[in-house]
Amino acid sequence: MIKKITTLPGDGIGPEIVESGKAVLQVIADLYGHQFEFQEGLIGGAAIDATGVPLPDETIERCQSSDACLLGAVGGPKWDQQPPHLRPEKGLLAIRQALNLYANLRPVQALDALIEESTLKPEVVSGVDVLIVRELTGGIYFGEPRERRTIDGEEGVVDTLVYKKSEIERLLHRAFQFAEIRGKHVTSVDKANVLESSRMWRECANEVATHYPSVTLEHMLVDNAAMQLIRQPKQFDVLVTENLFGDILSDEASMITGSLGMLPSASLNGTAFGLYEPVHGSAPDIAGLNQANPLATIASTAMLLRYSFGLLEEADCIEQAINQVLLKGYRTADLTNANAISTEEMTKAVIKEIKVAIHS
């Protein structure tokens, strides 16, 4: 059967790393005898430049007519002064909302090959395997009103945090379901000592937990969670939280793995469809230099094969190839100060390992 994949390269390093992901998917298709049909869509700054909007309707339609999407990243200084509705990031938020991609999985695994590259001590990092489950289509990134306004006679601003109970509950169910097949522990992260939204979040977590008797639930305030992730990350199995907290905590957690350039993600809506993207942004400081680490995007293709296509062996094959190239000492510049290889060289190294694994 032909599987349709829409690629959304976006801005900055986006086109370079999506090219890497596509090359890996093509090799998997060739070696395992699958047919993947690729089509491309505009998003972010690239879409603004070409069409005047950060998310053209045509892009949404292409995504809707495909089985999965692979996104690079959006944004960059070129568009930083644009009004809010013409910011590249608006395109990313809008595609997540248009496709109802409410569950964002951000696995954080410390690979043995990169223990030395982590900023934390080896004994703290070794064996870390945390799944961050981040709510992706609600909260303060989407709430209205959001505006500049006069407050008490002076210039002011309003952002709004809104959640419906059903939005919180569906995400928590996903988190508990993952915990059931993992380490059977959920840490629900909130700011319930201050925020009403967090107090409802906590009530929902307590209620949802009753449906999963084999899973233990712990509540943790977000400021403490930020510290615990660095102090003792092995205490976490599934960490579930709202949109803004999950965004921040996952970038922080990436340093356990050695680099932000290592962290993949899957954004799911409850069907087989998903949008897959690295956790990092468009890295304008290294865009176009063939220096970006493509492994977060390549690892995202493994998640795509696993969650959208059910191709578990193929997904494992990609992850093992990533592990192998790192064990052999290949490093992009974000992971080493000496003898760094390029984006293209890292991609070729992974592809070589995939071929070796399949032919052996």
Ligand SMILES: NC(=O)C1=CN([C@@H]2O[C@H](COP(=O)(O)OP(=O)(O)OC[C@H]3O[C@@H](n4cnc5c(N)ncnc54)[C@H](O)[C@@H]3O)[C@@H](O)[C@H]2O)C=CC1
């Ligand atoms: N999902 C997305 O499309 C996201 C987009 N952004 C946008 O990206 C732009 C840049 O944002 P920043 O705050 O600088 O975050 P960023 O994640 O793009 O970069 C942070 C730092 O990490 C490095 N980095 C990131 N990915 C890397 C990779 N694959 N290989 C090697 N180094 C890597 C960058 O060079 C930079 O030093 C902004 O316009 C921001 O809004 C930020 C986060 C997510």
Ligand SMILES: CC(C)CC(=O)C(=O)O
């Ligand atoms: C650029 C933002 C819209 C999103 C972000 O930082 C993220 O999803 O990690």
Ligand SMILES: [Mg+2]
């Ligand atoms: Mg982010």
